[in-house]
Amino acid sequence: MALSAEEVAKIAKLSRLNITPDEAQSYAKDLSAILEYVNQLSAVDVSTVEAMTHVHGSKNVFRADQAEESMPVKEVLSNAPDVSGQFIRVPLVVEHNTEH
Amino acid sequence: MSDLTLQSISELRDGFAKKSFSALEVTEAYIKRIEKRSSLNAFLTVVADKAISEARQADQELAKGGSANKPLLGVPVAIKDVLLTKGVRTTCASKMLDNFVPPYSATAFQKLCDAGAIMLGKTNMDEFAMGASNENSAYGAVRNPWDESRVPGGSSGGSAAAVAARLAPIALGSDTGGSIRQPASLCSIVGIKPTYGRVSRWGLVAFASSLDQIGPFARNVRDAAIVTKVIAGHDRRDSTSMELAVPDYEAVLGRSVKGLRIGVPKEYFAEGINAEVEKSVRQAISELTRLGAQVVEISLPHTPLALAVYYIIAPAEASSNLARYDGVRYGHRASKAKDLMDLYCQTRAEGFGREVKRRIMIGSYVLSSGYYDAYYNQAQKVRALVAQDFKNAFAQHCDVIACPASPTTAFKIGEKSADPLAMYLADIFTVHVNLVGLPGIVVPCGFDSQKLPIGLQLIGKPFDEETLFQTAYAYEQATAWHKELPLEGK
Numbered sequence: 001m002a003l004s005a006e007e008v009a010k011i012a013k014l015s016r017l018n019i020t021p022d023e024a025q026s027y028a029k030d031l032s033a034i035l036e037y038v039n040q041l042s043a044v045d046v047s048t049v050e051a052m053t054h055v056h057g058s059k060n061v062f063r064a065d066q067a068e069e070s071m072p073v074k075e076v077l078s079n080a081p082d083v084s085g086q087f088i089r090v091p092l093v094v095e096h097n098t099e100h
Numbered sequence: 101m102s103d104l105t106l107q108s109i110s111e112l113r114d115g116f117a118k119k120s121f122s123a124l125e126v127t128e129a130y131i132k133r134i135e136k137r138s139s140l141n142a143f144l145t146v147v148a149d150k151a152i153s154e155a156r157q158a159d160q161e162l163a164k165g166g167s168a169n170k171p172l173l174g175v176p177v178a179i180k181d182v183l184l185t186k187g188v189r190t191t192c193a194s195k196m197l198d199n200f201v202p203p204y205s206a207t208a209f210q211k212l213c214d215a216g217a218i219m220l221g222k223t224n225m226d227e228f229a230m231g232a233s234n235e236n237s238a239y240g241a242v243r244n245p246w247d248e249s250r251v252p253g254g255s256s257g258g259s260a261a262a263v264a265a266r267l268a269p270i271a272l273g274s275d276t277g278g279s280i281r282q283p284a285s286l287c288s289i290v291g292i293k294p295t296y297g298r299v300s301r302w303g304l305v306a307f308a309s310s311l312d313q314i315g316p317f318a319r320n321v322r323d324a325a326i327v328t329k330v331i332a333g334h335d336r337r338d339s340t341s342m343e344l345a346v347p348d349y350e351a352v353l354g355r356s357v358k359g360l361r362i363g364v365p366k367e368y369f370a371e372g373i374n375a376e377v378e379k380s381v382r383q384a385i386s387e388l389t390r391l392g393a394q395v396v397e398i399s400l401p402h403t404p405l406a407l408a409v410y411y412i413i414a415p416a417e418a419s420s421n422l423a424r425y426d427g428v429r430y431g432h433r434a435s436k437a438k439d440l441m442d443l444y445c446q447t448r449a450e451g452f453g454r455e456v457k458r459r460i461m462i463g464s465y466v467l468s469s470g471y472y473d474a475y476y477n478q479a480q481k482v483r484a485l486v487a488q489d490f491k492n493a494f495a496q497h498c499d500v501i502a503c504p505a506s507p508t509t510a511f512k513i514g515e516k517s518a519d520p521l522a523m524y525l526a527d528i529f530t531v532h533v534n535l536v537g538l539p540g541i542v543v544p545c546g547f548d549s550q551k552l553p554i555g556l557q558l559i560g561k562p563f564d565e566e567t568l569f570q571t572a573y574a575y576e577q578a579t580a581w582h583k584e585l586p587l588e589g590k
Contacts, residue, residue: 008461015419015464016426016441017457018449030458031465033521038408038466041478044485051480052487054310054340055296055537056562061339075203079430090428093440 002032104129105266109175109323112269116162116174123162123174127155127218130176134220134267137588140243142261144181145189146221151176154218161216172330173216178268180259181222182229183209183314184303188219192305193237194227196425196432196451206303207338208272208314208331215330220268223258227453228422229276229307231255232526234283235517236455243513244287245586246553250510253283253526256317260287263317264586270327271317275540276307277410278505278530280315284542285505285555288584290324290572291317295563296537297342299328300335308417309340311410311534320582321543321573325349328565344563352566353573358392360571363498367403368529374508380546380554381504384575388502391574396497400489403532405482410531411524412466412479418456419463425451458520487536494561500571501559504529505542509552533559541568544581 003011005024008031012019019027073086082089104126107115115121131148158174166173179185182192184202191197205213213219226236234242234257242257244250245265252261256273260283263271273280275293284291293315304314316327332346364385369378389395427433427447434446452460466475493501507528516522533540538559545556556575560568576582 011461011465011468013445014468015457015460016423016444016448017452017460018442018445019457027458027461030520031461034411034458034462034524035465037521037524038412038475038479041405041408041412041482042474044405044478044482046478046481046485049481049484051477052484053480055487055535056340056342058297058340058342063336071203078203079200081427081430081433088429091437091440091443 003028003035105133105269107269108320109172109269109326112175116166123155123158123218124152126174127151127176127220130220130268133265137245137265137267139248140245140261140265141240142223142242142258142265142267143178143221144191144193144224144239144258147188147219151218151220158216158218167216170216171326172212175217175270176220176268177212177217178220178223178259178262178271179209180225180256180271180273182225182274182305183272184305185209185219185222188222190222190305191239192228193225193239194451194453194456195238198432200431204303207300207335209303211331212272212327223256223262223271225258226255227456228305228418229255229274229279230418230455230459232278232282232523233511233516234258235513236453238453241513244510246288246551247510250512250552251286253286253506253510255279256283259317260284260289260291263287263289263319266585269319270323272314272331273317274304274312274314275534276311277414277534278527280317281505281530281540281542281555281557282526284317285557286510286553288544288547288553288555288581289317289319290321290541290543290582291315292324292328292541292565292568293533293539294328294332294565295539297340298332298539298563298565300333300338300341302335302337306421308414309421310417311414321569321576322350322353324541325353325569342563347566349565349569352570355570356392357388357571357574360393360500360567361396361498362388362393363396363398363493363501365398365400365403365493365501365503367400368503372507372525372528373504376548377504377507377509377554381502381556384545384556385502387578388571388575391578393571398493398497398501400493400532402482402486402489406486406532406535407524407528409479409482409486409535410527411462412475413483413535415459415463416467416476417463419460419467422456422460455520483535486532490532490536490538500567503557503559505555505557509548509550509554529557538562539565539568541572543572543576545575545579546581547584
């Protein structure tokens, strides 16, 4: 189950991680070994089994649909790297179309 | 006054009541020891002034007769840096959260505070709880108090080292694949991972949400029982916490283990276990039969597959949980990002360590289109088979299961860090418990020929922490392992 450096580069992009080509090679080695190990599960007969997603099987734990106190904005923004008024400033998300 | 740091919770309460010593003296004694043993690197943040001020307040309350609903009044505690503590820096041992100060506290921590406990500081850990040696911290490795050239285990290595070295009488850790139980085993202390859903995960920085649980470390079973009772209980802010009454765990201590059926799973004593570890654990099981318990050989046939299941499910859940670290709202932000995509990719490249990146990438891969069925879905099905093994064993053969917590004693710093897979094998006896959501406790059961600790693991039925405490206490009281202390150089 060997991953190539190219495949790792794709996975890194999916994971929103910048990695250098050297790192891609190095991670390829690590990840291939791990995937090789976990691949042993493919041989297991699971034809009669349901996937287990929650250990105690509780379902749909809801609360009443009533508005409650939220965290004050000042606290919410207390760890923000770049604040402008009540907003967090980030690089441009949507490009301006300067042509009409 | 160094013997103040030898007192158990009950002895502290007693001493406070008799005015033999004050909460301030106890807190100061622990702060002194933290400074003295700073080479262990167990703490990332120490809140000495805050602790002292809280200790003075505790003394005022004690002078007025204390409080019946503050069972930990004046008792110092160390908190793993994966738990949010309002106003006190919380890093998860990652550069990603180097400057993060939480605006709210974890429920489990708040419950300790409400019970009167005094936080000494935040302990070191493997970054984002990913590791079995505490070598993955962005702030340096933690050293095992029994041999400083060796690891204390992980990911709650700082909390374990702190309790073992008497830097705190109790500490909170978290356990996703063994991160309380394995360090407890390597450091000769008691550690318990309660049943999934027993303790609220609100304010626990998420690693793998279907596996994570919070639990205490202590130097004896009674203290662990006291703390578990304080932190357990339903919390409406954690929809996976169960609406079940919390028993008085102290009340079962002292109950006989006569007739208790102890399942010994043959697959746990197969390849890969160190001979001295096996010997100690088997001797511990014999001791329990001497106390009246019965041993039943059982089989948990899917045991060898559990690690593979874990290393698909845990990274998958982690890749989702760690997506929030994007440099936007809190934590590290890359300084020269050219656009939003670059902001995400560069922030995360700078903020996360290697092991965290490895696990995020494994997780993304096994969840990605074309691989989801073969890996993630398949793993969730094998998980059901692992769960079925335990269900059958408890239904037909035994009340509790006994086995090792770690295949080895504490290994040298650097010994396994070059090979991720070698490190993953450290979890071989602990992951099943998380996958199935069962409670598991570790209690000291001996040392190897190099005086390195060995722990006995007991696994219980869902929500049956009582049987674990009862059994662990019976074993502890019949032996003297818990009285041993690591030596300290000059």
